[in-house]
Each structure stands twice: as structure tokens, then as C-alpha cells.
Amino acid sequence: MARVRAIDPATLPKHFDAPAAEARWDAAWEESGIYRWDAARPRDETFVVDTPPPTVSGELHVGHVFSYTHTDVVVRFQRMRGKNIFYPLGWDDNGVPTERRVQNLFHVRCNPALPRDPELSLEPATAKLRKKPPRVISRPDFIDLCERVTQEDEKAFLELWRRVGLSVDWTTEYATIDARCRQLSQLSFRDLFEKGHVYQSDAPFMWDVDFQMAVAQAEVEDREMPGAYHDLEFAVEGADRGFVISTTRPELLPACVGVTAHPEDTRYRDLFGKRAITPLFRVPVPIFPSEKADPEKGTGILMVCTFGDQTDVEWWREEELALRQLVGRNGRLVPVNFGDAGFESADPEAANRYYGELAGLFVSKARRRIVELLADAEGSATGSGPPLQGEPRAIEHAVRFYEKGESPLEFLPTRQWFVRLLDKKDQLLAKGSEIAWHPHHMEHRFRDWTENLGLDWCISRQRYFGVPIPVWYPLDDAGEPDYDRALVAPAERLPVDPMTDVPEGYREDQRGLPGGFAGEPDIFDTWFTSSLTPQIGSGWLLDTDRHGRLFPGDVRPQSHEIIRTWAFYTIAKALLHEDSVPWHNVLISGWILDPDRKKMSKSIGNVVTPTHLLEQYTADAVRYWSASARLGVDTAFDDKVFKIGKRLVTKLFNASKFVLSQSAEVGPVSREVDRAFVAELSERVARATADLERYEFGKALQETESFFWTRFTDTTIELLKGRARDESDPEGAASAVAALRLGLSVLLRLFAPVLPYITEEVWNWAYAEETGTPSVHAAAWPGDADFAGIEAPEDAGSLDVAIECWRAVMKAKADGEVGMGRVIERVEIAGNAATLTRLAPGLPDVVAAVRCRAHELVEDAALEDGVFAARNPVFAPKEG
């Protein structure tokens, strides 16, 4: 037998002081460095997490806490299993939101062509300053400001994560705009360039007229918008018939370059090969057949414009149609002159008169104006009435938008950089299926997206805050860039800003001059950098040894709406760079829905701030709520669950206080009931462990929690309480105390991934000293070692039988409307013969626990196995 130190409950506070514990343990963990990755240990002992760098936008969200906690639970489990954890965290500060905040806060605009101003020192703009035009600054200076602004938000996020108890290795903190990430991002481009995976294209592409930048397919969303069909009558050259097309975009009429209908469509078959004459502008355009025209839609015949949509682009390309680009980069119609080359018209004077009414207008305004013109104009093709026939018919239809934009996307020809992906769909799909998706059905999202991909990845953005594309172009004698001879910065010079740095073999004074060079002004799509998070963690080309030990990673946690961006691009990058998967598992967290089952989001205004929750319910309780969910399942925000979590923490505190204050010798777990308890516990550990290995932390928590409430507190504890303090039975007492202490130790460790604070607190009351392991989070995950040397029970159900008996007597007390602590003078305990026999080992414990002075066992064959009835109880008078 061994004497253990019992705590004196009087030295403990009556209630668990969670905020104090959170502050204390957070500091202790950071100081002890238990969450640090050990670079010396081999890959197979390492567990690598590719964490999402949260967008630093000043907004904290319970959804963040929810999904990041999922990862942390998995990580803490793996750490306790002995894994060397690589768990970095960065901040995604790239992108449009930060850019806008900087522009507003400092009242500045960026001009990438400007050199850095070493004297620049800006403070947030005063109201007075805002009345003046914004100050124009260089890109490096602009990036500095962005970093300054995001630092505040990063601090807020950091404090939140620390309080939530994320066991991140904070020495790995990074920002996607920092020099190292810029370097890796540009290295990635260089590698893709050398391998021939990137190209430039001057073709029409999706363009947001507000942000004035190109947009990739992944950033496009459809929105249902009101629109209207306008029936326009076209004439046919050399024929006495016309035809009517229905269009929702009449303002593109002057950009009409062709007309098409289905080849089988008998209504229009006679027109193929002829030329149509557009109304108002009198432009002759070819009429050609196309399988892509749907006879059911509109009138079955339609105009092809440069450019109304993606299909227009395809027709334009296939039929080699003219280019009449009318929508400018800013969304206004550009001035053109009919009669000039490319703008043929049968009546240029009239065409220019009409177009003069439209030039300079926004698309939406131009649409309203041209409808008026079409309605008022004389002379339809058939000579009767205006070209616009009837009233426009209102419809709802899907319109493409940039996900952050406010105006519909336009197609316009601009020069952009692309990563070639369309020819690699099979390889991408193969990599996708090498990865284990949790839940598995989320792989469908990836497959759907990949199979339906219609465009290569446009990676250039006409913005300022981001990673510059590390490329220069030589200028010819006329000062025009030679895009085919792009000068990509050499690896050893990265990161560079081509707008302020100078390519090899040139001098700064040659910038922009004939025979000189020009820097690429564009930056990368923010996903171009975010898709490198595994490589940012590992160091990749900057530290190949480290990379070898951290890549591919083990898990990538993320949410499902960015499967088509973050997951997809990361898989693509790993494929293109190293023909590898980036990680072996993807964990997809669901969304947080508000109680009305709407997605919580800033724009709806139904967001609950996490700080408030942490203060109200404690970090452990908030984590409990998070960990209760299953991966991939959307979870309703429900404050009941926080309360349950808080109750669990309280109960753990109280139960621990009781168990650890039992002053007794501990000895072998020798008594039957105690051994049965250990057997049940051991089985529960095996189940929880298996669940966690499958990332089913919610199930594991449920297993642990139900054991705690139904098998530990108020059952086993109540049952063993008497014997634990029975001085007349030292061996029995030692066995009881040992069983309870072991039970608590195991339960603390099972709960530790979810409830890091309360478990650490209790661990340090006794177990830290006993085991020599100062933190529960560094302790070994419970398993066979904990149960070694404890003999299996004779009857695995002996604890259960004892508890059922105890419960029957408690029911008698409830039925008798006396308190659970009331002494019973005598009672009959009824059960069938077999059950009474099985009760024997636990009977003394039951009798003591229910405070029964005398009892009589009554055999009742009518009772089922394992069922007891407490009959004819005689309660002692209430004690004064």
C-alpha cells in the first residue's frame, strides 16, 4: 500500500474560478513550451496540421471558435498519444477588405509605379485631411500600412485563440503578406513558370467593373436578379423577311457581331449564311447555326455580342467574329465611331447618333436608354412599328457576380496570367481520392467542382495589397512590352516588387523607356498564396530538410464553402509542384446556424461575438459546445449546450474535489466491484479512443460524458464512498480509493482535449506530482498501461448490479418522499435468485451507500434479471 497526498478541500475555492484558471494556464503552457514542435523528431512521430489562416478583417465569429476547436481537440488527442505536433497559425491579411480599410483609415491610394518614400510616416487621417484628395503612395508603403492595420486585428484574434485554449505553437506565427510568404508565393510562381504550367492570355475574361479586376471562376457566384426580355426585330440582308430575338441585354445591341440559331430549327434554317442587319445601328452580322442555341429559349434565335457571357466568347472564338468591345473597365460604354474599321454600318450617321446617346453611360443606364431609343425609332425591318416589339417581359434570371462585388460581371479582353488546370482534371481527381475526406461525402463537392471546371485559374489581380507577380517585360523600340519574353525574377532574388525592383541587365533609369523594361503591376489572387499553407509551414524550397519532415501534412481542417477554392487550389499546387497530395486527411467543419437555422454571417447581422460567450460560459464550456458537433454537420447556435458544458465543468470540479480529498492509503484495486468499475472504464476508453482516431470527437465526448455522469458521479462514487472511509476495512478502503483515483485520472485525460482548463487545474492538485507529468496535456492518453495489474472482475456486471440495487432503494426514497440521505431502519431487497447472487460482492457497499441499518433479501422469481425492487422501507425520523 502506498500513502498518497490527499488534498484538503478547505484549501480549494467553493466554485471553480474559470477566468483565473484560463489566464493562469494559458501563461503556464506558453512558458513551458509544451505545444512546441520538436524539429529533431522523425516524421512518423509527427502530426502535421495545415491550419486555416483566418482572414484578418476585424470580425470575430463563433464559427471561428467552433471549427478551430475541432482541430484543437484532434491535436490535443494526438499530442497525448505521444505525437510531435506541428500546429502553426497564420493570418491571411491579403486581399480587398484590408486594402479598403487602409484606404479609408489613412486616406491614401496606391500607385504601384511610385518608388518607396523612405520619409513616409502616416497617421490615421483626420476629418480635415479627408476633405483633401487622398495621398498617393507606393506599393511597398501601402503594404506597410496594411500590415500595420492588420496587426491590431491579429492581436485580437491571438487573444481569442489563447483564451479558447488552442494549443498552437505560437513560434510559427506568420502572415500571408510577410516577406517569407511573399518569397514562397513567388517561388511557387517561378516553379510553375519553369514547368510550363502558367501562361498569359489576352482573351476576354470575367471582369468586375467596381473593383476593376479580373475574377477567377471560383470567386464567381450566381444571383437571382430581376431582368426582362426585350423583343427586337432584325432585318435580313437581301431578304424580305426579318426575325425577332429576345434579349435581356439590349444595351449590347451595338456590340452585336453575329446571330445564331439551332441548325435543326426550321424557323431559321433558311437564314444561315445570310447576314442580319441590326436595328438602329444597321450593322450587318453573319447568321450561323450552332448546337448551343436552344430552340426553346426566347424565340430560338439570338444575338452574339462581345461580350454578354461565356457562350458569346466561345462563339466569337469559333466563328472568328469581329470584336466590338463596348463595355469599358469601369463599366461604362466606351466611345466608338461607326463607319471605322471594325464598326461597319449601313448607316453610320444614324448609328453614331444613337450610340452617342449611350456612350459614357453605365451598363444599367445604357440599357434603359436604348430601350427608349428602340421603342421610339422608326422603321422596323418589316417597315411597321419600332424595332422593339411589345412591352419588355419581366423575368427572374441568374446573373454572374464576383462574390464580393455589387455589379454583374462583364467579359472583357484583358491580359491576365493563368495556371493551366483544365488539362489536369484527371490528375486532380486522382489526388482528391487519395485524400481521406471527413465526412466522406465532402469529396463529392471537390469532384463536382473539378469535373465542372470550365476555365483555367486566373491568378492575376489588378490590385495593390498582395504578393506582386515577380515579372518584368522588355520594351521594344516603340516602348511596347514584349509579353512573350517575360523576365521572371530569379529564385535567389525573391521576394521582389517588379514595380520598384529592377530586372537583371537593366538599370532603374530604363524603366518605361523604349528598349528598357516595365514591371508587371498586377498582384496574385490571394488564393495563390493561401494555397501554399502546407509549404508555408514546412518551408518548402527554403528548407528542404524541414519540408521533408512536414510535407505532406496529416490534416487540413476547413469549412465546406471553400472546398472549391482553398482545398482545390492547395491540392492543385501540391500536384503541380511535387506531384503529391498536400495532406492525407481533410476535416470539414459545418457552419454555425442561428436558432432560425440561417447561416450566421456578418451581412445578415445575426452574429454572436465569441468573447461574450467565453465570458458568460467559460472557455471549456464553449469548447464543449464545439466538440459536441459532428464534422460536416451544420450546428444550430443553442445556448442550452453552453449551459450543459458549464455544468459538466462544475461537476468535474466537485467530483475531483471529493475523490482527491479521500485521505487513505491506496492499495491494489482488489475488490470485485472496483475491478468491475475498472473494466467498464477500460472498455469506454477503448471506444472513445477509436472514435477520436476517426475524428469523431463528438462521439468520443459523448462516450466519456455519459460514463462520467452515469458510471462515476453519484453512482460509483456514492457506492464506494462508505468503504473508502471505512477504517475497519483498510484493504477495502485502499481498493476503493485507488479505483476512484484511477477513474478520475482516466476521465481527466479523456476530457482534456475538450476541457483543457478544468482538467489541467485538477491534474495539478495531485496527479502532476504523482506522475511527474506537470501538465495533463503532456500526459499519456489513457490505455492499457493504466489498467495493467488490475485483475479482471469475476462478473463484469457486478458494478451494474450493485448500482441497480442502489437505484431501486433510491426510488423507494423518492416514492416515500424522503430525502436521499434519509436513514432506512429496514428494507426488503427483492430480486430473482440469480440477481441476488450477483449482488453479493456489492451488497455491503449498497447498504452503506443508502444508509440502511437492516435489510432482508427477498427472492422474487417474477423480477427480471438485474432488476431489483426495494419494498416496505421503514425510514428513520429525520435527523435534527
Place this chain on the structure above:
RNA sequence: AGGCACGUAGCUCAGUGGCUAGAGCGCCGCCUUGACACGGCGGAGGUCGGCGGUUCAAUCCCGCCCGUGCCUACCA
């Protein structure tokens, strides 16, 4: 329009081809006991979305339908 998921007690959710379908919260009743009233004991409450099929047996498997959410497509 196609795909994926979901539909179980008032609420939030488990669950399994087979005993009488579970938990917590909420509700009702009782009880201040020696770790805990931030507690304990007990109780009521369900045609497992609907219809059909496979099976000795279906909440579970299959089909259809209804409803909800998301993803993808549609954009003349």
C-alpha cells in the same frame, strides 16, 4: 435542372436489420445528503417526414414522393 446531405420526444441531437427506440435540455413531482442546490432521485412525453417494396422481421436496406439546407449548373 442535377448532385450531396438531412428529416427520430416541445427543443438540440444520438442510435441500430431483431428485446419495451435513447440522451441532455425543457416540463411535472419529490428531496437541502457527509464533493456538488452551479445539486440529487423519480415521472410524463415519440404512428422514427409520407407511400410502396425487399425480408420471418424495417426507424435502419431499396424505390417514389414531400419538406429543409448546401454544392453545381442555368444566364439569348
